[in-house]
Amino acid sequence: MNPKAPNAARHALWVLCCGALSLGATSTVMAAEGPAAAPPPSAIERALADLSSQDQALQEAAVALLIERGDASLLPSLEELRSNADRSVRLAIKPVIDLLKNRAHLTSEDANTRRSAATDLGMLGKPVAIPWLEQAAAREPNRWVRYTMEEAAQLLKLAADDPATKIAAATKLGELRSQNALPMLKELLSGSLAGSEQSDQQKAVARAASGAIERIEVWASWSGAIETIFRGISLSSILLMMSLGLAIVFGLMGVINMAHGELMMVGAYATFVTQEWFRAYLPTDLFDYYFLASMPLSFLVAALFGLFLEATVIRFLYGRPLETLLATWGVSLIMIQAARVYFGDLTSVAAPSWLSGGAQVMVGVYLPYNRLFIIALSALCVVGIYLLLFRSGVGLRVRAVMQNRDMGACLGIPTRKVDAYTFAFGSGLAGLAGCALTLIGNVEPGLGQNYIVDSFMVVVTGGVGKLAGTIVASLGIGGLNKLLEPSFGAVYGKVLILVLVILFLQRRPSGLFTIKGRYVES
Template sequence: MTEMILTLFNGISLGSILLLIALGLAITFGLMNVINMAHGELIMVGAYITYLVQNIFMQYAPEKYFDLYFILSIPLALIVAAGVGVLLEVSLIRHLYKRPLDSLLATWGVGLILQQLARTIFGAPNVGVQSPSFLNGGLELGSITFPYSRIFILLLSLICLACIFYYFYRTASGRRVRAVMQNRQMAECLGVSTRKVDMLTFAIGSGLAGVAGCALTLLGAIGPTIGTSYIIDAFMVVVVGGVGALFGAVAGAFGIGIFNTIFEFLTNATLGKVLIFILIIAFLQWRPSGIVINRSRSLD
């Protein structure tokens, strides 16, 4: 029973990590139909921002205030990653809408440039980020210990999801975004500035990638390729959940996380990854549109 509970918790924990990474991708790829292969490098930006803030607090802040560095890093990583996303959208992505292959190749090249830039500034070896003291240890329930860092990532992913839901479905700006994604020509006829909506939406998706990078520093060392190992899984979450469906991304993230953990527990890490790919391929053969199907004229 203990092993079953731990396996389920590890699956939920992995699902929350995938959800936090895939939320930004669900916006840029699912809602904007832009294949952003530099999404992993935006995660890297958030991770290195956390590393820089940590070093600043180590050098200049009193020791008793050190734990505040992580709280400050979350909004700062969001802002900086969103700024990089806006710069990317204005200078490159804007000219490649409705050209998915060109945008894929261009953003892949941008990703390589950002990786090399990170190696030039911070060096090729991985660097460590010290977790704040309030996230050390874990919650003990009997003989089972649930790490505080994993619980924090789960709560952070749910908070980000709630904020995105509120923005898209409860604000006028969010309704304009959904209107543009469903029928761009009609939204333009009604006076919606689609250029501003595109830039804002890409900034939100990029900012969420920065928050994901900040959270990943709790799990281990970071390096220039930290986002590369997660980008394929993030795309799988979006495709399985349904393109353009936020709650589909939630179901896809936790489903992939739980099944992946179960397969790895029953076999090993390599074979478990193979089995989850086979399961996803079989699922998409049966339901090619994903878990949640969006009905709109633009998709038709």
């Protein structure tokens, strides 16, 4: 070891402190005087050379100088240095690169880049970054990026030695409801309560920290509740899109279509194929619109599949629901295996860029656009089905057949055609649901199986023949699923839901809403 090491270390520390303290001043001066005041190039070049020096003191001084005065233009040469250097030098250069890079990113055009740069600077724990963050925050137009910058700056201040700064930072973090600060604040609290005797300052720090922790935790429980509700609604909307088709077909024809989940898979693969087609044949700037094209396409393809299924299998089984259940299950097995043989096991769809990202509505609550889109889509489906069933001539016929098939036939309604087209429509809805599902998951042959039992439960609970029953039941089951998940775990939550549904059917054997009829069998 270098015999002068203690001395050198003190020297380096001094340089660092000076740098940190004088930074605010220097940078304003720099901003005022422009490039003319930039340090002579030789200083930076010398520092760059010193980085690879064996002398630790020299190296640390160089690091400090570079952090203080360097900018993004140095990055290429630093990277080059790093790639050629040995381990100790690489370790020394790493923080310089991180700091400079993130500092440069603070002024980036892209809000997400600015935000992640601020987060990174907060994590790096170098007090040097505080003024950078504060300045950036003052200029920042975007509310949430500004929030992140302020949070990062306060996080860095929290690590300061001065108790007054600490108290101020803790209070401010409490005001910001910063979730990220929670571990540090807790550490601070336990640190300042350690030992038998506490000074007044320590007590004040502890007070500030515990106040901030309480504030953050109260807020977190609220935002957690809101996110749970959102996740519940998001799951419900997928269930709803699947169950709508099932419920309509079941209500009209008494047919339980076990292949419904596979029609969803067909929709998902139609989306996948559309994407591949866009990628192969159309210019790249049109690629983002593939999703718009895939929605009607997946509906159509699944509807055609449904029409085919109705014509070849289901039409022979009307009035025999249990047999239909078995036959359609067989169809679903064949379809899954066919997809596995043709497409392979796992593929995925790249979500279009206009659906990536999300909206931050408040601190700690982040709503991804794709989930919002699915919710909107299912709401749109409900409205569309309502209009079709209750406000159109076609819907009138469908409802007439649903209520009394024989009477409908007597009055000249082509019941077979109504059946076939309704089945196709229900299948199309499943295809659309599959298309929406590609936004949040992989495309795989077993896709439909994950949702089929849940959506059957929705149909059973909701009752047959009323739209409202399906909506309420899918909201209930989806919501309960997500509500029970945190406390019971996903598995026991599902088991509990089954128990609840069975108990519920004790009171209402034919579901929430039923059409009143005169039949003994209902």
